[in-house]
Amino acid sequence: xxxxxxxxxxxxxxxxxxxxxxxxxxxxxxxxxxxxxxxxxxxxxxxxxxxxxxxxxxxxxxxxxxxxxxxxxxxxxxxxxxxxxxxxxxxxxxxxxxxxxxxxxxxxxxxxxxxxxxxxxxxxxxxxxxxxxxxxxxxxxxxxxxxxxxxxxx
Numbered sequence: 001x002x003x004x005x006x007x008x009x010x011x012x013x014x015x016x017x018x019x020x021x022x023x024x025x026x027x028x029x030x031x032x033x034x035x036x037x038x039x040x041x042x043x044x045x046x047x048x049x050x051x052x053x054x055x056x057x058x059x060x061x062x063x064x065x066x067x068x069x070x071x072x073x074x075x076x077x078x079x080x081x082x083x084x085x086x087x088x089x090x091x092x093x094x095x096x097x098x099x100x101x102x103x104x105x106x107x108x109x110x111x112x113x114x115x116x117x118x119x120x121x122x123x124x125x126x127x128x129x130x131x132x133x134x135x136x137x138x139x140x141x142x143x144x145x146x147x148x149x150x151x152x153x154x
Contacts, residue, residue, distance in 0.1 A: 003043050003061050007033055010061075010078035017109050018145075032075055033063075041065040041075070042100070046092040048083060059083045062096040066105075071152075073105045090122065097126045104153040110136070110146035119151050127153040 011028030014020060022028050035041060046060035060079035066072040074096070079089035097104060106123070108115040123132040131154050136147040 002045060002058050003036075003063065004030065004033060006058060006061050006078060007076065009080075010076055013078065013081075014109070014112075017111050035065065036063065038065070040068040042067060042096075044092060044096045044099075046079065046088050048088065060089055060092050062092055064096055064100065067100060071103050071105050072100050073107070089118065090125075093118075093122045094126055097122070102127070102153045104132075104151075106151045107148050108151075109148055116149060123151045123153070 007030050008028055011020060011030070015028070020028060036043060042064045044062045044064070045058045047056045048059045049055065050057040060083070061076065062074060063076040064072060065075050077089075077093065079092065083089075104127070106119050108119055120134070132151055133154075135150050135152065137150060138147050139145050
């Protein structure tokens with residue numbers, strides 16, 4: 001349930017990049033989460049003490065799929081804006097990737113420059129410089145938008 005709540009702010013953050021709006025019920029698209037839990041997927045949360053209560057609170061998530069297939073992928077990844085650039089997202093990404101042998105495919109939108117910088121740095125750390133490549137692919141059914149980028153490990 002925690003990831004489902006955080007998924008809404010993840011999609012809200014992406015709304016400017018993907019021109020997204022909430023649906024009639026006020027929620028953003030969450031169809032990808034319907035595949036979980038599953039033997040093919042895993043989810044990870046990052047926690048930090050809440051500044052008002054001191055209780056551990058979720059500040060980020062990683063949703064991984066493809067565990068039963070030939071290639072793992074990051075289906076969703078989000079870190080609360082208040083803790084971005086503190087290393088929490090980096091630790092979460094490295095932890096999630098290191099728990100599952102590759103190869104990996106990590107996608108991000110063309111217009112999300114900060115995601116591109118983040119995932120390229122993570123790829124160098126997790127896979128090693130020169131042990132991954134980046135490719136662009138058209139977004140299915142959306143010829144009017146820029147292609148998505150995919151980092152793929154060897």
